Amino acid sequence: MKRRRAPVSGGQVASALFDPVRKSARWARRDKLSLFLLVASVVLTFLFFSLLGSIGPDSPGRQVPLSQLTSLVRGGDVTRATLLDQDARVVVDATNGEQLWAAYPQSDAQTANLVRTLSLSGTTVNVDQQSGKPARQILVQFLLPILLLVCLFALFTRAGQDGGAGAFAGFSKFTGKGRKKGKGAPGQTTFANVAGAGESVAELREIRDYLADPTKYERVGARAPKGV
Template sequence: MNLKRLARGPAIWIVLAVLILWLGASSFMTTGIQRIDTSDGLALLAGDTVEQARIVDGQQRVDLVLTEPFEDKGERVQFYYVEPQGPTVVAALEGADLPGGYDSEVPQTSWWVSILSLVIPFVIILGLFWFFMSRMQGGGSRVMQFGKSRAKLVSKEKPQVTFADVAGVDEAVEELQEIKEFLADPAKFQAVGAKIPKGVLLYGQPGTGKTLLARAVAGEAGVPFYSISGSDFVEMF
């Protein structure tokens, strides 16, 4: 696996964003406290095994600290209630015999959690946009490269092919002599007002030497030789 390519991709940033979001959410989750039914919580408040209680406003939750374990839930339990049950729960807390009393808590969201809640969705959307744009520009889809030339330059340092290397197509070589002269010295023809041809179509069965002829023209004229596949040519135009 290419680690550098992975680091440049959006996947790692999406994973980091989700991890930060999970850590931020987990820091506000109550740990080590077992949940019980609302009826069991009210029954505990009516008994004498509750040492301390806390009601969390906004979450409709009551946390209880017991003097002895409740069933298999341990000594720290919590229960939730629906909004219409609020007065009943408050009355049960006020009427309970709690050695440690009870208090109420209004949870405050920290500033960095507020910032994360705004930044993380933006980062995820940006990462997905980056991912899809990368896919569109890659080999799977060439939408973003439509119309761009895919011609490949053959290095001039390689051995040059000339007309002497071509045999059996003398008529084609004779026709291409003028094209070679155009490419070798275009200024001479432009000076007399001649219009340089835009191209020549070589056709024939595979293996008859069309590409070799094109290389020979470039070699004789001393100009670069470019190659492009037929499918890329059709796609470009």
């Protein structure tokens, strides 16, 4: 004997309608890693471009040839000189208040010769080792790009596993799930399951019969169905 399906109450219908909200909450918990990867990619990109300018040579003042700067030193027109070790540049303060700089070859002999010339002229010489610059160069040139590529690779891999919908694939999944269900799919609430559907169907049939043969109702003295 075929069991008759119990009518679905209004509360059950409302629960079925709002079930995607619970699915959204489950997706939010499940997809935290994708959100973290997305935020990490943005932060790493910002750090990369922020630190990019700090690894290049940056000297104050006006650039002049090294020969001209050496002539100024020998002529006593320089009060102080600073050697930038990592940038291979020498920055000098001229007696007229102007700052000048020149690049010098990175060889021990030439550097020693430059320092000797500065010392013999009575110029105050400082050496800036720029100790933090190599660490920044490694960070910007190697570590940040590698970390950024790893985050992007993981993010796009998860997007591919979710059908190409991206980091928010879970949201599109639960919003489009109802459209993917076919007729009579398990767990689908149809009009036939709602209490009172039988009465509505009977009324529709009466209206159809009346419209097909109105004289039939007139002969028996019946009134037109409700809604006609």
